[in-house]
Amino acid sequence: EVQLVESGGGLVKPGGSLRLSCAASGFTFSSYSMNWVRQAPGKGLEWVSFISSSSSYIHYADSVKGRFTISRDNAQNSLYLQMNSLRAEDTAVYYCARPTSPHNPYWYFDLWGRGTLVTVSS
């Protein structure tokens, strides 16, 4: 089955760190760019970060630049998001999302995980 499964969320204090993982299965993970998208409680979708299939190109939203680091391990079919200096406003469900085509890295998303909740609170 083609799927993405996020893990690693939880409760963390402001200023703390957390590492999210996204396990991919059912498709050739190494051929696709990948993204993280988040959604604060009761709010809209916010694109967070992009990584190309070979990790050559990486992009971040201004809101997380300098604090978050995206990475991937194609041998392990896994995507990661290292989150440092966490703030209350980072509280959200974090989704990994895959574009429809391996040939168009910045494409729209047809595959989403179910998300993992990150809560930043003292």
Added chain:
Amino acid sequence: DIQMTQSPSSLSASVGDRVTITCRASQGISNYLAWYQQKPGKIPKLLIYAASTLQSGVPSRFSGSGSGTDFTLTISSLQPEDVATYYCQKYNSAPQTFGPGTKVDIK
């Protein structure tokens, strides 16, 4: 970066009504515009890409139009199962920004 706006932020309509949601980009994005539907408690679902191409399996009452900076999503006859929040997204370059969403419910 290109900013995406949507209007209205919410709407309430009757079953069978025609519903139109507008999405605007701060700069021209050709037709690199997708629409997603997110039902309460669910993950987003791709409805339309390339501004007007219906994703496989999406009911034909959904349609999209536009190019450049102005886009619309239309539901020709609103159904109870269409209660959801709808998001536009620009793509083909980073950041793949989403609009703020339009919440649709039944009157």
